Amino acid sequence: MYENLDDAELxxxxxxxxxxxxxxxxxxxxxxxxxxxxxxxxxxxxxxxEHMQLGMVDRAEEGFARAVALAPDFPIARFQLGQLYLVKGDGALAKSTLAPLADLPSGTALASYAKGLIAMVDDDVSGAVEALQTGLACEQEILPLAGDMQRLLANLMAPTEDGAFPAGVETTMSAAPLYLSAYGKTDP
Incomplete structure (x- = not known):
């Protein structure tokens, strides 16, 4: 049925x-x-x-990793792969995946968001809050991503007595992949 469609049409x-x-x-x-x-x-x-949207985490991980391997400078694919690793609890892999994004030009929302997630891996709540605030002050190219980062920031700013991440942060990071397909609903 689709054999007559070229890549752009597909x-x-x-x-x-x-x-x-x-x-x-x-x-x-x-x-x-x-x-x-x-x-x-x-x-x-x-x-x-789409696999992430369907809850197929292993397939999503494989696909994001393939996209990054094919195009290492594809920033949103790299960000979502790093975010997926963070959700899965692999902080070291999340950090190494997100690190190149942290080197994007300052004033780039995605660079600040990557710095915020890296700070979370390092248990640096104040650094995460500062980086997310900086990112949210930038021009937003991907509005669903900005919404996810606003929710994460709100959870991080909830005070805790022992300085640990608030309980809701894990929930927010676990829920974030549900929005992953919304990040790509525009032309490449």
Whole structure:
């Protein structure tokens, strides 16, 4: 049925299916795209986001990692892979994945968000709060991501007596991947 569509048409149709929350159609179209063009980083990225949306964490991890391997300078794919590692509890891998993003030009929201997540790995709540506030003060290219970072910041700013992360932070980070596909619903 889709054999007459080229890569750009498959991608556009998949994005349309994602925007309509037709996950099965989006997954089918993206699978065709990456089977036909296995070096299409955006196709792997979107397929991983759909897998995450469906709760298929291992497939999502594999897809985000593939997208980053194909395009190491694909910042949102790298960010989401780092975020996924953080959610899975692998702080060291999250930190090494996010580190290149922290070196993006200052004034870049994604760089500040990456610094905030790295600070979380290091149990540096004040550093995480400062970095997230800085990121939120920047121009926002991805509004759903900004919303996730605002919720995370609100949880981090909740005071605790022992200085540990507030209980709600884990919930926020666990819930964040539910929004991953929303980060990619625009053209590459």
């Amino acid at each position: 991608l556009r149709a998949a994005l349309d299916a994602m925007n309509r929350e037709h996950n099965a159609d989006a997954v089918s179209l993206l699978k065709i795209l990456v089977d036909r063009n296995p070096v299409h980083p955006y196709g792997h990225y979107l397929l991983a986001a």
